[in-house]
Amino acid sequence: MPGKEIIGTLNNVLEIDLSSKTFSRVLISDSLRRMYLGGKGLGLKLLYDRLKPGIDPLGEDNLVIIMTGVLTGTQAPCSGRFHAVFKSPLTGIVGSSSCGGSFGRQLKSNGWDGLILKGKSKEPVLIQIHDETVEFMDATDLWGKDILETQTALGLKKSESLTIGSAGENLVRFANVAAGFRYLGRGGLGAVMGSKNLKAVVALKGQYKVVPFFKDKFDTLKTKANTYINRNTMSLLMRQFGTAANANPIIKNNMLPVNNFTYGNHPKAAQITGEAIKENHDTRNHTCKPCSIFCGHKGTFNGKQTNVPEYEALALLGASLGVFDPNDISRFNEICNQKGLDTISAGGTLAWVMEATHKGLVETDLEFGSPKNIVQALNNIAHLEGFGREMAMGSRALSDKFGGKAFAIQVKGLEMAGYDPRGAYGQGLGYAVANRGACHLSSFPVGFENLLNFLAPDTIRAKPEFVLFLENLYSAVNSLDICQFTGYGLTLETLLTRMTPHFVLRFLMQNLPVLAIALVDVSLYPDFFSAACGIDLSSKEFLKAGERIHILERLMNTNEGIRKADDTLPDRLLLEPQKDDPKKRVVPLAPMLNKYYKLRGYNKDGIPNQRLVKKLGI
Ligand code: SF4
Known part of the structure; x- marks a missing residue:
């Protein structure tokens, strides 16, 4: 009986104490909303105010904060998203993860913009949220069940859940959390839930419907945004081939992480392109809701319908292990999804183990090219x-214990995604400075370098400027909780960009990056924010909020001891060219990093200077 309306947001966050089994309400002020927007930004601010540096990520003091944005629950394109922030047990610094699926919408339908989960239950517990009530239910019978078994056992009509599998229960440092068929993948949130004995959070369908503050303006923006998305090449490629659309250009640029980033290509690589998977596996859309890009797909693998592996799974659970049969990769992907393992970290860790086995550092039955x-x-x-007990700690911990640091392909403890930065130097800088570790999405400059061909990939020119701009933009976008993949359609299809020839854009971006960035029209995002919640926000304020969110996260990490020495890449990428690269490229990180620090306002140790922190009002 939905009847009540939320105009944009109620600014209500539900705080749940698992130790005392009590709950309360936290109110978000309009000024905090304007400064941190919602989603990732507001989640980080709540975490910053509550979490002491140095705490054990798997101890009672860690927090899990789940936040929606002002667009969650509306019909804005690709707004079926929500965000989680926490201290990561894999990296020891801030963990953050964005997710599709309907949990965020459902939570908001109960009148809650977010959840703060604190303390620790003595016994396995399931939390059920319905309107103003929170029930703490015994989950002993669910403990030990995998994700699909748990979702099936919950079997609650009209509910959405966050669920962990065995990996989360067993505190695997890269355990994920499932939200339907989508995942909060990176950084080990599943282990944090497991450490709190929290098997699942269920949100029943609530009584609220989200309506925009300025409905007519909102509808006009929606039409415009959908028009842009529907004519944008990158969006259309993702609609057709999923994120595997990235495989073809990455292979052409010799950037596939074959055999733990030893080679950039392989004779069988064509089998894992989006085009080949579409042709051979009867794929169809299977997406977050609402969505206008439709990058998610399901298809037929090993004789049954299942999720098509994302590009990252194809790269890390496939190419990096020397495996190229999509049916094999799908089986590995399914195990990760059922046990609750992040596919990127699982693949990166196995690739390290294969190489370490080959080099005699450890003894296992794993070898490159053998799926068995x-x-x-x-x-x-x-x-x-x-040996799973050792592998469960991730590749950094393995290399600390057994040697082989040069080929542990991680930054700050987080395994790297499937874009070898020796073919895209900006992506190298992006991985080195990303707040959560070797995250491809923090800035994703490879999109401009290799997918859109705006920036020459193997020069350092304009890379620090673009990494900084994209970090700010995506921090803000992830705080509205609209999908980051809208970035292409919503900024590159505006009149000025569309009417300017590609070679002119390329010239401007490479040679006059500050001017080129100033000309990028991001206004659809703050306009959506204002139309949804009624708070005025200019493009400048929107990007400043993105900067504030990024710097706050950096500050939290420097409070945990992160310094310049951590903003680096594994030696393999800095010193060792791929074996099949005729250009013999390595990432020239130092000059990009120095320039980036200057632009960011970090001191020589990598700490944001006080003037900047004050200017941003942190
Ligand atoms: S584009 Fe893909 S990830 Fe983004 S909201 Fe749509 S289905 Fe989800």
Whole structure:
């Protein structure tokens, strides 16, 4: 019986104490909303105010904060998203993760913009939220069940849930959390939930409907945004081929992470392109809701319908292990999804183990190009069996213990995504400085370097400027909780960009990056924000909010001890060219990093200077 309306947001956050099994309401002021927007930004601010540096990520003091944005629950394109922030047990610094699926919408339909989960339950627990009530239910019977089994057992009509599998229960440092068929993947949120004995959070359908503050303006923006998305090449490629659309250009640029980033291509690589998967696996859209890009797909693998592996899974659970049969990769992907493992970190860790085995540092039955023992290895990780107990700690911990740091392909403890930065130097800088570790999405300059061909990939020119701009933009976008993949359509299809020839844009971006960036029209985002919640926000204020959010996250990390020495890449990428690269490229990180620090306002140790912190009002 939905009847009540939320005009944009109620500014209500539900705080749940798992130790005392109590709950209360936290109110968000309009000024905090304007400064941190929502989603990732507001989540970080709440975390910053509550979390002491130095706490054990798997101890009672860690917090899980789930936040929606002002667009969650509206019909804005690609707004079926929400965000989680926490201290990561994999990296020891801030963890953050964006997710599709309907949990965020459903939570908001109960009148809550977000959740703060604190403390620790003595026994396995399930939290059920319905309007103003929170029920703490015994989850002993669910403990030990995998994700699909748990979702099936919950079987509650009209509910949406966050669920962990065995990996989360067993505190695997890169355990994920499922929201329907979408995942909060990176940084080990599943282990944090497991450490709190929290098996699942269920949101029943609530009584609220989200309506925009300025409905007519909102509808006009929606039409405009959908028009832009529907004519944008990148959006259309993702609609057709999913994120695997990225595989073809990445292969052409010799950037596939074959055999743990040893090669950039492989004779069988064409099997894992989006085009080949569409042709051979009967794919169809299967997306977050609402969405206008439709990058999610399902298809037929091993004789059954299942999620098409994302590009990252194809790269990390496939190419990086020397495996190119999509049916094999789908099986590995399914194990990760059922046990609750992040596919990127699982693949990166297994690739390190294969190479370390080959080099005699560890003894396992895993080898590049052989799919046969991988399913067992993933099960061993999730259940901490045999060498799985060591692998469950991730590639940084493995290389600390057994040697082989040069080929542990991670930054700050987070395994790297599937774009070898020796073919895109800006992406190298992006990985080195990203707040959550080797995250491809923090700035994703490879999109401008290799997918859109705006920036020459193997020069350092304009890279620090673009990494900084994209970090600010995406921090803000992730705080509205609209999908980051809208970035192409919503900024590159505006009149000025559309009417300017590609070679002129390329010239401007490479040679006059500050001017080119100033000309990028991001106004659809703040306009959506204002139309949804009634708070005026200019493009300048929107990007400043993005900067504030990025710097706040950096500050939280420097409070945990992060310094310049951590803003680096593994030696393999700095010193060792790919074996099949005729240009023999490595990432020239130092000059890009120095310039980036200057532009950002970091001191020589990588700490944001006080003037900047004050200027941003942190
Ligand atoms: S584009 Fe893809 S990830 Fe983004 S909202 Fe749509 S389906 Fe989800």
